[in-house]
Amino acid sequence: MKRHLISAADLTRDDAVLILDTAEEMARVADRPIKKLPTLRGRTVVNLFFEDSTRTRISFEAAAKRLSADVINFSAKGSSVSKGESLKDTALTLEAMGADAVVIRHHASGAPYRLATSGWIDGSVVNAGDGTHEHPTQALLDAFTMRRRLTGPDDGLGRGLDGRRITIVGDVLHSRVARSNVHLLATLGAHVTLVAPPTLVPVGVQTWPCEVAYDLDQVLPKSDAVMMLRVQRERMNAAFFPTEREYSRRYGLDGDRMAKMPEHAVVMHPGPMNRGMEITAEVADSGRCTAVEQVANGVSIRMAVLYLLLGGNEPAVATPAASSRTEESK
Amino acid sequence: MSKILIRGAKVLGGEPQDVLIDGETIESVGTGLSADGAQIVDAEGQILLPGLVDLHTHLREPGREDSETVLTGTRAAASGGYTAVFAMANTFPVADTAGVVEQVWRLGKEHGYCDVQPIGAVTVGLEGKKLAELGAMHESTAGVTVFSDDGKCVDDAVIMRRALEYVKAFGGVVAQHAQEPRLTEGAQMNEGVVSAELGLGGWPAVAEESIIARDVLLAEHVGSRVHICHLSTAGSVEIVRWAKSRGIDVTAEVTPHHLLLTDELVRSYNPVYKVNPPLRTERDVMALREALADGTIDIVATDHAPHPHEDKDCEWAAAAMGMVGLETALSVVQETMVRTGLIDWAGVADRMSFTPARIGRAEGHGRPVSAGEPANLTLVDPAYRGAVDPAGFASRSRNTPYEGRELPGRVTHTFLRGRATLMDGKLA
Numbered sequence: 001m002k003r004h005l006i007s008a009a010d011l012t013r014d015d016a017v018l019i020l021d022t023a024e025e026m027a028r029v030a031d032r033p034i035k036k037l038p039t040l041r042g043r044t045v046v047n048l049f050f051e052d053s054t055r056t057r058i059s060f061e062a063a064a065k066r067l068s069a070d071v072i073n074f075s076a077k078g079s080s081v082s083k084g085e086s087l088k089d090t091a092l093t094l095e096a097m098g099a100d101a102v103v104i105r106h107h108a109s110g111a112p113y114r115l116a117t118s119g120w121i122d123g124s125v126v127n128a129g130d131g132t133h134e135h136p137t138q139a140l141l142d143a144f145t146m147r148r149r150l151t152g153p154d155d156g157l158g159r160g161l162d163g164r165r166i167t168i169v170g171d172v173l174h175s176r177v178a179r180s181n182v183h184l185l186a187t188l189g190a191h192v193t194l195v196a197p198p199t200l201v202p203v204g205v206q207t208w209p210c211e212v213a214y215d216l217d218q219v220l221p222k223s224d225a226v227m228m229l230r231v232q233r234e235r236m237n238a239a240f241f242p243t244e245r246e247y248s249r250r251y252g253l254d255g256d257r258m259a260k261m262p263e264h265a266v267v268m269h270p271g272p273m274n275r276g277m278e279i280t281a282e283v284a285d286s287g288r289c290t291a292v293e294q295v296a297n298g299v300s301i302r303m304a305v306l307y308l309l310l311g312g313n314e315p316a317v318a319t320p321a322a323s324s325r326t327e328e329s330k
Numbered sequence: 331m332s333k334i335l336i337r338g339a340k341v342l343g344g345e346p347q348d349v350l351i352d353g354e355t356i357e358s359v360g361t362g363l364s365a366d367g368a369q370i371v372d373a374e375g376q377i378l379l380p381g382l383v384d385l386h387t388h389l390r391e392p393g394r395e396d397s398e399t400v401l402t403g404t405r406a407a408a409s410g411g412y413t414a415v416f417a418m419a420n421t422f423p424v425a426d427t428a429g430v431v432e433q434v435w436r437l438g439k440e441h442g443y444c445d446v447q448p449i450g451a452v453t454v455g456l457e458g459k460k461l462a463e464l465g466a467m468h469e470s471t472a473g474v475t476v477f478s479d480d481g482k483c484v485d486d487a488v489i490m491r492r493a494l495e496y497v498k499a500f501g502g503v504v505a506q507h508a509q510e511p512r513l514t515e516g517a518q519m520n521e522g523v524v525s526a527e528l529g530l531g532g533w534p535a536v537a538e539e540s541i542i543a544r545d546v547l548l549a550e551h552v553g554s555r556v557h558i559c560h561l562s563t564a565g566s567v568e569i570v571r572w573a574k575s576r577g578i579d580v581t582a583e584v585t586p587h588h589l590l591l592t593d594e595l596v597r598s599y600n601p602v603y604k605v606n607p608p609l610r611t612e613r614d615v616m617a618l619r620e621a622l623a624d625g626t627i628d629i630v631a632t633d634h635a636p637h638p639h640e641d642k643d644c645e646w647a648a649a650a651m652g653m654v655g656l657e658t659a660l661s662v663v664q665e666t667m668v669r670t671g672l673i674d675w676a677g678v679a680d681r682m683s684f685t686p687a688r689i690g691r692a693e694g695h696g697r698p699v700s701a702g703e704p705a706n707l708t709l710v711d712p713a714y715r716g717a718v719d720p721a722g723f724a725s726r727s728r729n730t731p732y733e734g735r736e737l738p739g740r741v742t743h744t745f746l747r748g749r750a751t752l753m754d755g756k757l758a
Contacts, residue, residue: 087645108647109518109529110599117598131647133529179529203534204526
């Protein structure tokens with residue numbers, strides 16, 4: 001396992017499967033009455049958030065705490081950062097406080113990469129979303145959710161998503177979730193199709209390991225999972241699409257469209273959802289929508305990532321995972 | 331002033347010759363010239379060029395003396411073999427009045443390392459709305475002939491048309507920073523395969539090309555000459571080539587970095603590669619080299635853009651755009667154009683001295699190396715190869731993209747009107 005997690009593109013298939021399998025072990029811990037492991041006792045994890053994202057921050061916080069790490073939340077708002085402190089000085093401060101891992105969310109693409117490669121800090125860097133670049137733990141939790149739903153928690157172990165057809169719909173241009181997912185899903189053997197109005201697909205997409213389509217209705221019947229990306233309403237002001245309603249009509253997922261999907265197929269959303277924009281309430285609240293499950297899985301994935309980056313070689317869970325599986329299967 | 335005898339230099343890369351300097355002028359050029367008490371500079375194996383002329387330099391003074399001053403910038407120029415630089419107008423205050431351009435011009439004269447020819451802003455405050463007093467700047471002591479809002483594009487077609495027309499009265503030229511502003515809002519790097527992956531806002535080639543296309547047509551319509559700053563794309567080359575074939579009076583420059591570097595370097599997210607216009611693709615680089623060789627692009631200009639360390643030691647989006655270039659330009663041109671056989675040293679003299687001096691009407695610069703001409707000369711050792719070490723720069727800033735990169739060629743001597751501003755690689 002590498003020292004940092006900056007981009008889903010850096011993960012080999014073995015790395016990715018190891019993270020997913022480790023997350024399964026972590027998920028079992030969540031089912032216990034006491035949801036805590038001693039693995040990272042005495043280690044310090046800093047959540048360094050230059051952008052507001054309560055959801056991602058508390059997910060990492062819960063993950064670190066369940067591994068018994070000490071957690072420091074550093075929010076740029078109201079801190080010296082908002083008074084003009086540079087990323088470098090903030091990093092040096094965290095280094096001086098002895099951070100073993102820095103989980104960073106930043107509005108600038110590449111900020112986690114700079115943090116990891118500039119020599120400012122020694123600890124591991126985990127990218128919790130940078131600009132419009134990547135959000136690798138989101139892609140991992142999405143893949144984890146798909147593997148669980150489409151293959152099963154036990155049957156999925158050791159496997160990728162080979163041959164699965166995954167459709168990602170919406171604002172690909174501005175989406176770090178889409179970029180990370182395209183890389184990771186391709187690494188895991190899935191066939192990815194991006195569906196969006198052409199204005200929201202980046203120039204240069206032709207080298208990505210995926211296909212691009214503009215007609216959602218044609219793609220839906222061939223999808224094992226459909227991931228709806230959040231679309232900011234303000235995008236229409238920059239002429240990416242004419243109106244909210246036109247966007248919804250052409251690219252939103254409603255009950256009629258969902259009915260075109262194969263029966264086993266799931267609907268995913270990284271949240272927060274714009275109900276009535278990219279997804280209707282009927283779809284969001286249906287049993288096929290995994291949005292809430294994704295949040296729970298996010299904690300397991302982030303536990304797995306922190307454990308693998310910081311925990312060294314010791315087993316994460318005292319009871320060997322294999323034996324617990326055997327018991328469950330009885 | 332004493333005499334200097336440059337012995338055995340290959341003038342413009344030709345056969346070895348001696349060049350005798352007497353005072354401010356070249357007294358004679360020939361073989362076996364007698365030393366006759368002159369100071370001797372042994373130039374065996376070295377190339378003698380007319381002093382280099384940079385049509386595009388940012389000296390930052392007044393206003394940003396933390397990144398460069400006229401003194402440090404002209405010392406950097408002398409180190410790089412330049413005897414004249416044109417200082418861009420985007421200072422604080424903007425060089426949009428006779429007062430500011432005269433100040434910059436006077437500082438250059440006082441320091442004496444390199445002639446400084448100020449460029450005047452086209453519009454007041456570089457805001458693109460109202461013409462600056464172009465005539466007053468031309469009539470000032472500074473004698474401004476080149477006008478540019480560089481850093482910003484004169485995007486209003488009417489303002490651009492008027493400026494092109496107006497400066498005809500006194501032989502001026504407008505140098506356009508071609509960047510359609512709406513197409514480049516939030517732009518961070520070249521728009522293409524790499525920007526798509528990195529999630530950085532794209533600066534599309536069409537934003538440059540559409541302005542160049544408009545401006546060459548405007549220049550044709552009003553019968554003016556127009557100069558294109560830092561041309562960076564293969565498409566721009568095609569447009570300029572077409573314009574020249576039509577007889578439009580257009581000239582264009584390319585920077586050394588656009589002849590060598592590509593947007594693949596941005597994958598490091600290291601802001602030392604952040605520049606405007608951005609680094610483009612390999613295909614663009616090759617088209618620019620070819621265009622410089624065939625004369626479609628007339629000159630090399632550095633776009634020397636010093637920035638303090640803190641403006642580059644940060645995340646990409648927060649970093650300033652620009653690279654220093656005066657002290658590495660000749661080496662990069664040797665690497666990309668001479669070593670590849672695209673041009674010879676006479677071609678270097680043309681692209682880096684004769685033609686930029688002619689475009690900018692820099693009197694006494696870009697002259698032939700022959701008797702009676704002003705002794706503005708540069709000696710370069712073409713056999714030298716070494717890694718670029720920014721710690722040795724004369725510039726106040728260190729934001730070079732070439733740190734540690736091995737490049738050929740080293741300027742050993744620079745003479746400004748017979749006086750050595752650089753002697754054996756050391757500044758006077």
